[in-house]
Amino acid sequence: MIAATPEPPYYVVIFTSIRSDQEQGYADAAQRMLELARQQPGFLGVESARSEGLGITLSYWQSEEAIRAWREHAEHVAVREQGRALWYDAFVTRVARVERAYDFARQA
């Protein structure tokens, strides 16, 4: 699903990743992190896709403060450590400020 975000400005965390061959615990942890993120103050939405080994997850947030609080959430910190230890061969996390947005939807 395309996230229904408000008018800019708002923030996005761009998480681009290459998974390891370790599957154990990954799907449950990913699902749990998604549920937990949705409950955080300032969470606006999420979009995710993976193909040919490259995964992209975009989470949208009202403010940098909301991103900082989510980054420091104890359960999130613990799962990130597991991610580095087990589930990912490489990743980049980028924090960006959305300045403009344009959308298109086909008329039915």
Next chain:
Amino acid sequence: MIAATPEPPYYVVIFTSIRSDQEQGYADAAQRMLELARQQPGFLGVESARSEGLGITLSYWQSEEAIRAWREHAEHVAVREQGRALWYDAFVTRVARVERAYDFARQA
């Protein structure tokens, strides 16, 4: 592949899309746009993934001016019109300024 981007700040165009059932011409046009984007001044890299109908393409740029020039590139304009007419049921384009980035790579 994860794009090898420089130290922030730089810019990202986040293109999130839902494809239509029209395949004709799409793959060739997507490939051509990727080749053409790589040749533009200020292009830094691209990351792309698609699953379960949702596609995400991230293109990274040195400046807003570089993004504007690419948006106005005549061939790109024409292909975007085809995209709205044929290939996409919905999309959102977001332009954002990358403020911070963190990376991880497993030690061999």
